[in-house]
Amino acid sequence: MPDHDPDSGDDQDPIPDAPIAGSAMPGPTEGMRAGFVALIGVPNAGKSTLLNSLVGTKVSIVSRKVQTTRALVRGIVMEGTAQIILVDTPGIFAPKRRLDRAMVHSAWSGAADADAVALLIDARKGIDEEVEAILARLPDLRRPKILILNKIDLILREKLLALAGALNERVPFTHTFMISALKGDGIASLREALAAMMPAGPWLYPEDQVSDAPLRMLASEITREKIYDRLHEELPYRSTVETDQWQVKPDGSVRIEQTIFVERESQRSIVLGKGGQTIKAIGQAARIGISEVAETKVHLFLHVKVRENWADDPARYREMGLEFPRG
Structure with missing residues (x-):
């Protein structure tokens, strides 16, 4: 069940990932x-x-x-x-x-x-x-x-x-x-x-950049945090969140679609909650957190899917920036 935002409106084409904040790189400076x-x-x-x-x-x-x-x-x-x-x-x-x-x-x-x-x-x-x-x-x-x-x-x-x-x-x-x-x-x-x-040398990132993580990755992490905050020990550790769409609207706000993957149908029921109340609360908390980081209004849509043994899928490791261990 999606965390529905009624004013989501029409979508723009997705924009590529960008690290949080940023400007032109500074030139070499004495003492850097x-x-x-x-x-x-x-x-x-x-x-x-x-x-x-x-x-x-x-x-x-x-x-x-x-x-x-x-x-x-x-x-x-x-x-x-x-x-x-x-x-x-x-x-x-x-x-x-x-x-x-x-x-x-x-x-x-x-x-x-x-x-x-x-x-x-x-x-x-x-x-x-x-x-x-x-x-x-x-x-x-x-x-x-x-x-x-x-x-x-x-x-x-x-x-x-x-x-x-x-x-x-x-x-x-x-x-x-x-x-x-x-x-x-x-x-x-x-x-x-x-x-x-730190060794002497020029800065590696713009002065006002606070992370090199793409916004869509951080958005996934924020939603995962809100899942843990809401469910504590009810939801097993083996759940993950992926940001599927990040689309900028004409007013500058962002429409985001995310999928929460769990391993069993019983876990999906826990995330959704009675009448969809749990997923709604998770979405509201995540929307606030993502809005603060993205510095714009966010329209967040959450979906929960069962993907058995996702923790054995090399593609999921690439999403998390991890090397897939063999054996």
Whole structure:
């Protein structure tokens, strides 16, 4: 059942994808710096929240449900004459399914290609089995490493200092930061330090661009976030959203059609809800979020389809920017 917008009107031809915001690239300037920083960590450490906080706007979805970031999402931060391209990698965990393996591979690949690696740890949880697995592989990354302890407002200072000491004994971190990504505590100092670590060179993106993700990809991610917000644990993790149409209307508004794919008919019923009330609520929340990012009025139409074993379809991986694992 579509999330119907009665004033959708006639459609214009689709426009090609474009990254969020943008202008002409600046010319070479004395003192310019630019580079990539990979944010790695276990699921729900707060990477997406930190990315959005550093950028200053929403470029990655945030959910209480674990493993919501699937592809490499880049946020672009300007700090003085430095441009920091932050890569929000999927959470690193013990992979069990094909999609899991693709996400973990994507995370480590993003870290290996970056100029610096930032390990984000939930200070409340400390060093658990998943963090241990990351610490064991970090020495293989021959990149400057930064330790970021998140959610410091939820832990006693003595425990926080002990945790920082224990982690620095395991891995030689260049810097250690203690922050609250949600509240913004410590973000300014972290941004300044990251800027200083970037290699000299011209900016890689226009000064006012905040992400290199196409708008239609971010629109899909926003809708997926609203599904998780609405359904919590009711809907299995294996659902995905694809933006099928992005059409500009004469008044500058945008008509968007998206498909939510689930694996079973019972899951489709959950997403639709009684009398279509659940899909309507998801659509209303997603429309608001997409409108804020696209900076225009949005007419959003949602459809729910069953596609069994979509997580084994190479085409779905390409949509998410992931490499399809064989075997």
